[in-house]
Amino acid sequence: MSAKIIDGQAIAEHVKQELRERISILQQKGIVPGLAAVLIGDDPASQVYVAMKAKAFAALGLFSETFRLPVTVDLAEVLALIDQLNSDNRFHGILVQLPLPEHLDSDRIIAQIDPQKDADGLHPMNMGRMLLGMEAPLPCTPHGILMLLKYSEIETVGKHVVVLGRSNIVGKPIANLLFQKCNPGNATVTICHTRTTNLQYLTRQADILIAAIGRPEFVRGDFIKDGTVVIDVGVNRVTAPETARGYRLVGDVKFDEVAPKAAAITPVPGGVGPMTIAMLIYNTVFLAEKALQT
Numbered sequence: 001m002s003a004k005i006i007d008g009q010a011i012a013e014h015v016k017q018e019l020r021e022r023i024s025i026l027q028q029k030g031i032v033p034g035l036a037a038v039l040i041g042d043d044p045a046s047q048v049y050v051a052m053k054a055k056a057f058a059a060l061g062l063f064s065e066t067f068r069l070p071v072t073v074d075l076a077e078v079l080a081l082i083d084q085l086n087s088d089n090r091f092h093g094i095l096v097q098l099p100l101p102e103h104l105d106s107d108r109i110i111a112q113i114d115p116q117k118d119a120d121g122l123h124p125m126n127m128g129r130m131l132l133g134m135e136a137p138l139p140c141t142p143h144g145i146l147m148l149l150k151y152s153e154i155e156t157v158g159k160h161v162v163v164l165g166r167s168n169i170v171g172k173p174i175a176n177l178l179f180q181k182c183n184p185g186n187a188t189v190t191i192c193h194t195r196t197t198n199l200q201y202l203t204r205q206a207d208i209l210i211a212a213i214g215r216p217e218f219v220r221g222d223f224i225k226d227g228t229v230v231i232d233v234g235v236n237r238v239t240a241p242e243t244a245r246g247y248r249l250v251g252d253v254k255f256d257e258v259a260p261k262a263a264a265i266t267p268v269p270g271g272v273g274p275m276t277i278a279m280l281i282y283n284t285v286f287l288a289e290k291a292l293q294t
């Protein structure tokens with residue numbers, strides 16, 4: 001078996017293309033969807049992600065501004081900035097780039113964002129709405145995975161999905177979304193984490209395996225049965241002295257071993273990553289539309 005490669009770049013472009021009409025309707029009403037990105041500290045990966053997001057917004061004629069705070073900033077200063085952004089009408093969405101420096105409480109900071117400006121869909125109120133199957137901005141990476149499955153015409157109804165990882169930004173929400181009574185959805189979901197026993201026994205039962213653990217090439221060929229759909233969320237830097245930058249990016253899945261057995265697989269890079277940015281744009285447009293209705 002040779003896996004179909006799920007092209008996240010192409011599907012992300014398709015999602016953005018579909019958004020153009022909604023953006024133009026908003027623009028005709030004098031509204032340019034705007035995003036405030038808050039970047040704290042000097043984590044190199046976070047800086048790259050925020051720059052990529054700003055570029056993607058500009059390419060669609062959308063407004064975005066990045067607010068940079070030093071790594072030494074205290075909680076009160078961050079909360080004050082969020083309050084200021086909550087009441088700034090130029091911004092329909094606010095994003096706080098994660099992870100944050102260790103001394104900052106990310107739950108507290110996310111909770112300060114106005115739920116109606118929650119571009120990442122991580123506010124407790126929106127996570128609760130998602131859990132209940134109510135309309136909400138959905139967390140970008142899980143939402144992007146749903147779109148990858150949808151546009152690749154991968155059936156989820158009645159399938160067994162195994163999710164590796166239970167983080168608030170990926171594992172918990174994607175597991176939740178896939179068992180909702182909708183399509184993509186209606187799957188039976190198993191969630192695995194560091195305390196899971198017989199992990200490989202479970203992954204071998206998966207029709208769809210979603211790996212989001214942050215462990216380079218952890219999922220090996222013998223973790224799956226033939227014909228599994230594999231979604232690799234991991235983005236890990238591994239040392240590669242032969243490259244100009246000294247590292248290369250790999251997923252949580254050992255691609256060369258897993259792809260020959262899989263029915264379909266996302267590459268790293270070029271799979272889930274581009275979708276996360278596309279869904280951030282999607283959420284900002286969605287929030288701008290909602291703001292217009294209130």
Ligand SMILES: NC(=O)c1ccc[n+]([C@@H]2O[C@H](COP(=O)([O-])OP(=O)(O)OC[C@H]3O[C@@H](n4cnc5c(N)ncnc54)[C@H](OP(=O)(O)O)[C@@H]3O)[C@@H](O)[C@H]2O)c1
Pocket residue numbers: 141164165166167168169170171192193194195196199212213214215218233234235236272273274276
């Ligand atoms: N492409 C994108 O747009 C995108 C977006 C977000 C994240 N990511 C990438 O996705 C990966 C995961 O990110 P995250 O933020 O969800 O990670 P995280 O917050 O570090 O959570 C990792 C999860 O994986 C579990 N885990 C770790 N090692 C494990 C193992 N050996 N066996 C089973 N479970 C294990 C942990 O279990 P415990 O709960 O028991 O500790 C935890 O629930 C990272 O590589 C990250 O860079 C990519």
